[in-house]
Amino acid sequence: MVGLVSIFSVSIIVICTIFVFLVSKNVNTTLEALSQTIESIIDDNPKDIFSTIEDTMLSKLQSQVIKLSDILKSHNIRQRKEKDDLASLISDISHQLKTPLANLNIYNSLLLDTSLSDDRRIEFTKNMQSQIEKLNWLMESLIKMSKLETGIIKLNIKNQSITQTVLQAILMVSPKAEQKGINITFSSEKDIICNHDTKWTQEAIFNILDNGIKYSPDNTEIHMSIIKYELFCRIDIQDKGDGIIESDINKIFTRFYRGENSKNIDGVGIGLFLSRKIVSQQGGYIKVKSILGRGSVFSVFLPFET
Known part of the structure; x- marks a missing residue:
């Protein structure tokens, strides 16, 4: 009877050992497959490691991870575009303001000349006024453009x-x-x-x-x-x-x-x-x-x- 119990106990231990080994191997295989999925996403080349035909938890998890990756990638692209657009806008505005400001500086320097005749002073003053009006119009237009581009203005349709x-x-x-x-x-x-x-x-x-x-x-x-x-x-x-x-x-x-x-x-x-x-x-x-x-x-x- 004691021998029978011993054989039974050994059998249980062997079965448990085999079960643990198989589970451990299956977990390792699954984790390795998940690692490959994540690595393929990092390399910007997503691959379906798990079958997409089978309705398993792992295939669902794989699909969700790839979908999340696509969302984050799309968000990053949008942010990069907005940043590039803003940099381009600032550059364009700076370029457009440079000319009238330079002209104003020139006329201001000329008007500081004490030997300038009255006729020339009046002419330069008018030219300066014209540049100020252009600069004012330009600033108003740039403000409108910036508000429309950044979505600050909401149209009342x-x-x-x-x-x-x-x-x-x-x-x-x-x-x-x-x-x-x-x-x-x-x-x-x-x-x-x-x-x-x-x-x-x-x-x-x-x-x-x-x-x-x-x-x-x-x-x-x-x-x-x-x-x-x-x-x-x-x-x-x-x-x-x-x-x-x-x-x-x-x-x-x-x-x-x-x-x-x-x-x-x-x-x-x-x-x-x-x-x-x-x-x-x-x-x-x-x-x-x-x-x-x-x-x-x-x-x-x-x-x-x-």
Whole structure:
């Protein structure tokens, strides 16, 4: 009887030893596989070590780890892009401020000359005033641009008259048009109601109109119209300027971009960038058609539902 008990005890010990060995081996294999999964993620080459077909805890864990890795990677890429965009913005702003500040410094130095004649002093003072006005306009534009790019400004989009918004933009730009003898005409079927932010849409239209006046010859005409479609409204601004070079059409909405035919025209390349930013934030877009020597048509599309 004692011998039987001894044999039984030894059998239990052997079985337990084998079980522990198998469990230990299985755990080691599992841990090694998990280690390979993590290592493949670190090497930026995720691999499915465990079968994705089988619905096991390990395959689920593997899927979650890879998904978490993708989320973190996406977050890092977004942060890097935001950092690069901010650095680019600061660099562009610094570059744009450098010229007017340098000019102000030059005129200030000239005005300090005690031997300067009264006529020259008046001339330099006027030039200095002009540079201050340009600097003020530039600062206001840069502030608007920065607020829009960083999402500080929240557009107040309401269902309201787009016709009145366009007419207000025309009213704002009229003094500059009159100086060049440019006649702005407007046509619309009726008072069209559309979802938009009045203030910022007015700014977008004003910038395109201002651009049209700037690049149009004296004593010409700019025609504006609003057309209502089923899902959106279209605002056309047609000028009779020199037109835009085809290679420039896709670049003119880029921040601080100046086209080939704009070298002798005053500006910094912010207006159209702001216009597209404002329109796109309302779910719309801008299209451009241009013929060299005959003018351009800027079409602003705004959806009725945003």
